[in-house]
Amino acid sequence: MSDRLTMHTIARLVPQGSRVLDLGCGDGALLDLLQRERGCSGYGIEIADDNVLACTRRGVDVIQLNLDEGLSMFGDDSFDVVLQIDTLQHLRNAETMLRETVRVGKLGIVAFPNFAHWPNRLSILRGRMPVTKRLPYQWYDTPNIRVGTFKDFEVLATRNRLAILDAFGLQEGREVRGLPNLLAGTAVFKFERG
Amino acid sequence: MTLIAQPQSMHFSEPLSLRSGATLQDYELAYETYGTLNADRSNAVLVCHALNASHHVAGVYAGKERSEGWWDSMIGPGKPVDTERFFVIGVNNPGSCFGSTGPMHANPATGRPWGSDFPVVTVEDWVEAQARLLDRLGIEQLAAVMGGSLGGMQALSWTLQYPQRVRHAAVIASAPNLTAENIAFNEVARRAIVTDPDFHGGHFYDHGVLPRRGLRIARMIGHITYLSDDVMNEKFGRQLRDGIDLRYTTQDIEFQIESYLRYQGDKFSEYFDANTYLLITRALDYFDPAARHDGNLSRALAAATARFLLVSFTTDWRFSPKRSREIVKALLDNRRDVTYAEIDAPHGHDAFLLDDPRYHAVVRAWFERIATELSS
Secondary structure: OOOHHHHHHHHHOOOOOOEEEEEOOOOOHHHHHHHHHHOOEEEEEEOOHHHHHHHHHHOOOEEEOOHHHOOOOOOOOOEEEEEEEOOHHHOOOHHHHHHHHHHHEEEEEEEEEEOOOHHHHHHHHOOOOOOOOOOOOOOOOOOOOOOEOHHHHHHHHHHOOEEEEEEEEEEOOEEEOOOHHHHOOEEEEEEEEO | OOOEOOOEEEEEOOOEEOOOOOEEOOEEEEEEEEOOOOOOOOOEEEEEOOOOOOOOOOOEOOOOOOOOOOOOOOEEOOOOEEOOOOEEEEEOOOOOOOOOOOOOOEOOOOOOEOHHHOOOOOHHHHHHHHHHHHHHHOOOOEOEEEEEOHHHHHHHHHHHHOHHHEOEEEEEOOOOOOOHHHHHHHHHHHHHHHOOHHHHHHOHHHHOOOOHHHHHHHHHHHHHHHOOHHHHHHHOOOOEOOOOOOOOOOOOOOEHHHHHHHHHHHHHHHHOOHHHHHHHHHHHHHOOHHHHHOOOHHHHHHHOOOEEEEEEEOOOOOOOHHHHHHHHHHHHHOOOOEEEEEEOOOOHHHHHHOOOHHHHHHHHHHHHHHHHHHHO
């Protein structure tokens, strides 16, 4: 999901000059963009050695941590924005991490593959788990251990008393504001503590 | 390209006031430099050594085989810390036994070797001595200071004692202080030395003997703690030294690991000074920058302004990742620039001296960024 259009759409959600914590920051491309074009600062969190290296090469500060061990290293309200871009679906403790996101950050931004996107529904109707560009894995080897939908996240957010400030879908890098649960491969939520 | 190292020495006649209240009236510092200092003197990297190392960080001595510096895999032309771009300085700390003033040298008050009367030196004292060397070399600000283990403590201390003189700090396999267990290991080593009948209260030089037994045991216990259980098992397992049959002896070597430890101990006792061992382990024990801030490391590190690289190794139980994370957390609390790599290497504490490709790649990438800043 690191295509340019998507990255810029996400970047626009981050206020200028924010202090950002990017959970599962990958190769650091988004943080790099935020630092260069939106005057942001902050850190990425990564577990993979090659991503830690890629971030270091870019000059993006990265902390090598397993997110399943929590965010105890970070104080309350220590960031303006906490990002979870394509990270939530890999976490064993996805709900805890959501709560941690709003503890550590004033603003949370989450993006994840929307399982209710119509091609996925079609695949399920045919009796098979979807294998698509957005969800390219077979059911038996997928790293996406949490499969949820746009609507599912709304329920989880309410349950955790998050105030959703903005929510939309992303398809081919473009915002989908109408019927995102059906028409978008990616769900995006911007929220704060309720 | 082979880097040829040239040991140098500088004399200092301005007294060095030590944390203990004692003073070192005048002293020598042994050092080496590699690469070229650029015109604006902005590319200097200071490398701080740990317990049993010296100013001979990189390269070899001309005509001397197997004389590679202790961090030769890390530092040199084209290496992660590239001496084609950086001017690298290695310095031997006072109290050590590789050329700088130490307990084996004459005490000006008595004319006899200092022995155990050599003043207790701390990490902070070493940083002061290193700063004076930089003054004399005409280096106002370091591009980076780096070190592993006890060397990492010095690098960290640099950022607190002279924040304006350090742009970057690489603190590798280190800790904000020693745990009780860690002090305990040091104490066992010290007791082994001090109770050796050849120690003579630290004045063995006068007796023409060396407390070799004590040093051997100190090294053996140290060595065990620098390795991991896994790597020891992989290297030695339960292998017997001779054949496959047990010999049913309690005194002779039976297992390979015993043979290895004795060899390491013997080798060490030939070149290392017993008083230096006591002094350096004490410097390790004493280091605790948070102590002056009610144990609050975040407040202690508020003074630091450098950009940091922290590296730890998952199997290092003497300076565990947990300890490095404490430093990272304190830096995060102060909103400092920090990159932290936790390398899944099997070699225990020793990993910081080895050349795990993931480890070296991160250090290389980090120094390349510094080099880019230099040229922009």
